[in-house]
Amino acid sequence: MSQYPQWYYNEFKQTGVDYTNSEEIKAYDLHMQKLRDIESESKWLRENLKIKDTDLILEIGTGTGELALKLSVYCRKVVAIDVSKKMVDFAKMKAESQKKTNIHFCNAGFLTYENYGEPFDVIVTQLALHHLPDYWKMIALKRIYGMLKEGGKFYLRDVVFPSLVRNYDIYFDKIITDLKISAGDEIAEETEIHIREEFSTLDWIMEGLLKSAGFCIESVEYDGFMAGYICKK
Numbered sequence: 739m740s741q742y743p744q745w746y747y748n749e750f751k752q753t754g755v756d757y758t759n760s761e762e763i764k765a766y767d768l769h770m771q772k773l774r775d776i777e778s779e780s781k782w783l784r785e786n787l788k789i790k791d792t793d794l795i796l797e798i799g800t801g802t803g804e805l806a807l808k809l810s811v812y813c814r815k816v817v818a819i820d821v822s823k824k825m826v827d828f829a830k831m832k833a834e835s836q837k838k839t840n841i842h843f844c845n846a847g848f849l850t851y852e853n854y855g856e857p858f859d860v861i862v863t864q865l866a867l868h869h870l871p872d873y874w875k876m877i878a879l880k881r882i883y884g885m886l887k888e889g890g891k892f893y894l895r896d897v898v899f900p901s902l903v904r905n906y907d908i909y910f911d912k913i914i915t916d917l918k919i920s921a922g923d924e925i926a927e928e929t930e931i932h933i934r935e936e937f938s939t940l941d942w943i944m945e946g947l948l949k950s951a952g953f954c955i956e957s958v959e960y961d962g963f964m965a966g967y968i969c970k971k
């Protein structure tokens with residue numbers, strides 16, 4: 739971070755759940771494989787973002803690399819980045835063990851990754867942008883816009899809070915109680931940390947940020963506190 743001005747946000751400093759902790763990383767990987775069907779997520783993305791086998795894809799906040807591994811089957815190359823070096827090392831090991839040769843991993847993030855090559859056809863980020871406060875989300879989105887080809891697609895999926903909630907105390911208490919039953923104590927605890935310490939924003943703010951960064955929002959899907967946006971440059 740030394741080449742950045744003093745006021746620049748240090749995205750390498752973890753907020754909320756610590757994804758530089760090896761035990762946390764292994765636990766995260768296991769939970770996600772149990773709770774999510776990443777194969778279906780990648781098929782959905784291929785169809786809805788119209789991913790072609792010649793495409794160059796950037797995934798930001800790749801975590802343990804599951805999505806990058808799956809997307810790499812459908813395209814020419816995936817560049818997968820994350821601010822946690824331990825996450826990147828974990829994902830790299832997985833890719834090597836699966837003999838994947840078209841994924842390039844890099845220890846960088848929304849605010850620091852520099853693309854010196856051709857612009858990307860598709861940029862994807864899931865469950866990562868909420869690590870930045872709103873102003874820095876805007877900078878991240880503008881940087882993403884700048885790295886995309888004209889007509890390129892951007893998919894953002896993240897925790898975004900609905901604005902039409904009468905009582906947020908009741909709303910969040912119910913989320914935690916339901917999660918304890920459906921996903922277990924550990925996930926419920928991580929969600930408490932998320933609400934308390936991370937920077938998930940409200941639906942209307944996220945839509946405003948995307949539009950102000952220059953994107954055309956082609957579709958929005960809200961499912962509880964999860965939101966998915968397909969955007970076009």
Ligand SMILES: C[S@@+](CC[C@H](N)C(=O)[O-])C[C@H]1O[C@@H](n2cnc3c(N)ncnc32)[C@H](O)[C@@H]1O
Pocket residue numbers: 749757770798799800801802819820821822825846847848849863864865866869870
């Ligand atoms: C909840 S995990 C999500 C991982 C993966 N995308 C998934 O869907 O399972 C959040 C990831 O975002 C990374 N992250 C946090 N801040 C970031 C930033 N500013 N730029 C890139 N990645 C970031 C964390 O290190 C962590 O690996």
